[in-house]
Amino acid sequence: MSDIAKDAPPPPWSFLSHNAAQLFYRLLAALLICIVLSIANESFLSLGNILNVLRQASLTFFIASGLTLVVLTAGLDLSVGANVALSACLAGTVIHQTGSPVLGILTGLVAGGTVGLMNGVMVTAMRIPSFIATYGMLWVLNGVTYWYMAGETIHGFPAGFRQIGSGYFLGLPIPVYLLLVFLAIGTLFAQRTVWGQEIYAIGANPVAARLSGIPVSRRLLLVYTVSGTMAGLASIIFLSRLNSAEADIGESLTLPAIAAVLIGGTSLFGGVGTIFGTFVGALILTLVLNGMNLLSINANWQPLVTGIIVIIAVWLDMKTRRGAT
Amino acid sequence: MSDLAIASPISSLRRLPGVAIVLVLLIALFGAIAPGFLSAANLSNVLVQSTILTMLALPMTLIIMTEGIDLSMGAVLTLTSLCVAIVSLATQSMLLGLGAAVLVGTVFGLANGWLVAIAKIPPFVATLATLGMAHGLSLIVSDGQSVVGIPHSVRDIYSAKLLGIPVPILMGVASYGVFHGLLYHTRFGTYVFALGGNRDALRYAGLSPTRLLIAVYAIGGMMAGVAGLLMTARMNSGHPTAGLGLEFDAIAAVAVGGTSFERGKGWLLGTLLGVLAVGVLRNGLNLVSLPSSVQVASVGVLVIVAMFLDGLRSRA
Numbered sequence: 045m046s047d048i049a050k051d052a053p054p055p056p057w058s059f060l061s062h063n064a065a066q067l068f069y070r071l072l073a074a075l076l077i078c079i080v081l082s083i084a085n086e087s088f089l090s091l092g093n094i095l096n097v098l099r100q101a102s103l104t105f106f107i108a109s110g111l112t113l114v115v116l117t118a119g120l121d122l123s124v125g126a127n128v129a130l131s132a133c134l135a136g137t138v139i140h141q142t143g144s145p146v147l148g149i150l151t152g153l154v155a156g157g158t159v160g161l162m163n164g165v166m167v168t169a170m171r172i173p174s175f176i177a178t179y180g181m182l183w184v185l186n187g188v189t190y191w192y193m194a195g196e197t198i199h200g201f202p203a204g205f206r207q208i209g210s211g212y213f214l215g216l217p218i219p220v221y222l223l224l225v226f227l228a229i230g231t232l233f234a235q236r237t238v239w240g241q242e243i244y245a246i247g248a249n250p251v252a253a254r255l256s257g258i259p260v261s262r263r264l265l266l267v268y269t270v271s272g273t274m275a276g277l278a279s280i281i282f283l284s285r286l287n288s289a290e291a292d293i294g295e296s297l298t299l300p301a302i303a304a305v306l307i308g309g310t311s312l313f314g315g316v317g318t319i320f321g322t323f324v325g326a327l328i329l330t331l332v333l334n335g336m337n338l339l340s341i342n343a344n345w346q347p348l349v350t351g352i353i354v355i356i357a358v359w360l361d362m363k364t365r366r367g368a369t
Numbered sequence: 370m371s372d373l374a375i376a377s378p379i380s381s382l383r384r385l386p387g388v389a390i391v392l393v394l395l396i397a398l399f400g401a402i403a404p405g406f407l408s409a410a411n412l413s414n415v416l417v418q419s420t421i422l423t424m425l426a427l428p429m430t431l432i433i434m435t436e437g438i439d440l441s442m443g444a445v446l447t448l449t450s451l452c453v454a455i456v457s458l459a460t461q462s463m464l465l466g467l468g469a470a471v472l473v474g475t476v477f478g479l480a481n482g483w484l485v486a487i488a489k490i491p492p493f494v495a496t497l498a499t500l501g502m503a504h505g506l507s508l509i510v511s512d513g514q515s516v517v518g519i520p521h522s523v524r525d526i527y528s529a530k531l532l533g534i535p536v537p538i539l540m541g542v543a544s545y546g547v548f549h550g551l552l553y554h555t556r557f558g559t560y561v562f563a564l565g566g567n568r569d570a571l572r573y574a575g576l577s578p579t580r581l582l583i584a585v586y587a588i589g590g591m592m593a594g595v596a597g598l599l600m601t602a603r604m605n606s607g608h609p610t611a612g613l614g615l616e617f618d619a620i621a622a623v624a625v626g627g628t629s630f631e632r633g634k635g636w637l638l639g640t641l642l643g644v645l646a647v648g649v650l651r652n653g654l655n656l657v658s659l660p661s662s663v664q665v666a667s668v669g670v671l672v673i674v675a676m677f678l679d680g681l682r683s684r685a
Binding site: 120122166170171172173175176177179180181182183184185186187188189190191194291299302306312313342344345346347348349350351352354355358359362 | 438440484488489490491493494495497498499500501502504505506508509512513614617620624630660661662663664665666667668669670672673676677680
């Protein structure tokens with residue numbers, strides 16, 4: 045496994061300009077996709093479709109933003125999709141039983157955060173590699189969710205609750221406002237707080253981070269818990285938008301979330317990447333999938349295309365980083 | 370990374386207890402609480418059902434020994450199973466179906482190897498991406514539908530017996546024999562140990578770790594192709610989601626079997642016992658009528674515990 049970060053003694057300015065250039069290329073790619081799609085299909089530029097793309101992208105973004113922090117520490121959380129499913133089913137049950145959306149939302153967030161915390165404990169206290177720990181967790185969660193639901197579907201939620209996922213405010217879908225809020229919070233946290241910078245440091249060089257007095261285990265616990273909580277948040281939006289909860293809703297969510305993080309330029313080897321990049325990544329992925337939809341390409345093609353995009357994104361990213369140093 | 374560990378008979382014996390105890394405990398447990406578990410018919414059933422998993426877990430052992438992983442195996446198995454169904458349906462030839470499956474499986478294995486060894490994408494992400502691709506292709510070629518009406522020559526493989534022993538069991542035993550020979554009695558096997566334990570030594574010896582690594586992943590894909598034949602024979606059809614998630618059982622078997630994820634230490638017989646442990650666990654839970662969801666969760670817990678113990682052992 046080649047350590048890209050290790051052989052990188054760049055001139056002091058290159059880090060910034062390289063990242064800026066990377067971001068610029070990605071925005072350019074998004075723009076290109078938009079131009080191609082608007083030529084290929086006139087309904088692409090309709091307001092309805094653009095809002096739809098934004099809403100879709102926001103769902104991917106919620107899961108991917110927490111995941112970005114995990115990947116920044118050179119870890120991975122493969123359990124996010126299964127976490128969304130379990131949190132959604134638990135939250136749905138609570139809303140049905142108590143009639144209170146607030147309790148349901150709390151349940152979803154707490155369930156997601158608890159799963160994240162358990163991931164964090166496995167990675168820090170039990171010292172299991174994050175890939176394997178969260179992969180095991182993925183199947184535990186799948187099993188628990190299917191057992192809990194026993195093939196049932198929870199359907200029909202109060203109108204007020206459904207506004208979260210499908211409502212509009214001043215012409216924009218409510219998830220888009222949430223996206224902007226979490227984009228701002230995430231960016232501020234990662235770039236402008238000591239904890240955020242410590243997370244970058246842990247990913248860039250865990251030994252140096254520990255030696256310089258960063259409480260690595262506590263930061264890792266935080267990162268996995270945040271990732272789980274964001275999955276919990278995504279589960280609420282899903283629940284409110286689909287107006288139903290089923291055990292299998294998480295299965296197709298993990299790969300797109302990882303794709304968004306990687307397309308956004310976050311390095312799998314840790315220490316490099318931004319939350320804004322992940323937002324752009326979610327946008328690009330959603331644009332591609334939306335375009336395929338508009339060109340009436342069968343939805344069966346989506347996992348294939350997502351897989352190819354992931355590989356191209358990682359490969360290009362590694363190429364350009366190698367070239368930049 | 371420093372110690373090159375070639376499994377000696379002694380270290381094998383020292384590790385025997387872990388997985389063997391798990392297996393004996395599981396058998397004792399289900400023998401006590403599950404009616405009919407210890408009947409000859411059911412035990413034979415466990416063995417037959419374990420053959421597909423054996424065919425995946427053996428190459429998975431090699432892959433994990435190189436500090437890699439192959440998450441795409443279940444999805445590739447699904448795709449190759451569809452290949453068997455579609456090709457044998459079109460040509461009425463079981464062998465052509467098997468050939469197509471092995472070809473497709475090997476191509477995916479080579480792709481995984483290329484992504485990991487040459488593009489240097491971490492195995493977890495590379496094979497997760499090819500998982501998506503294989504799953505997508507399965508949906509595309511089958512249009513999301515089952516492929517039915519496959520020829521008898523395919524179906525008969527699963528139910529046929531040779532000298533009174535079911536053919537799938539023989540295929541599983543043969544696979545184990547081949548992998549045992551490959552890993553412990555050829556140079557290639559020694560190189561596989563070195564791939565995980567000491568890659569630099571390979572380079573100094575003038576060998577190409579890249580090509581060896583690609584070969585290891587290609588073998589995984591190829592075996593998924595062979596297992597695809599059994600899968601189709603077992604279900605008497607091709608189904609676009611049939612083998613999804615089986616890679617997890619394979620990884621569980623390898624982890625429980627005592628192969629380490631970090632230092633190129635592998636133990637093939639342990640994997641075989643691990644496969645049986647997973648098979649017994651699923652079969653037993655099934656007999657006491659716990660749903661498959663509970664089985665999935667228990668295998669998940671099994672993996673986490675095994676990995677935790679593996680970590681403890683490596684630090685001890």
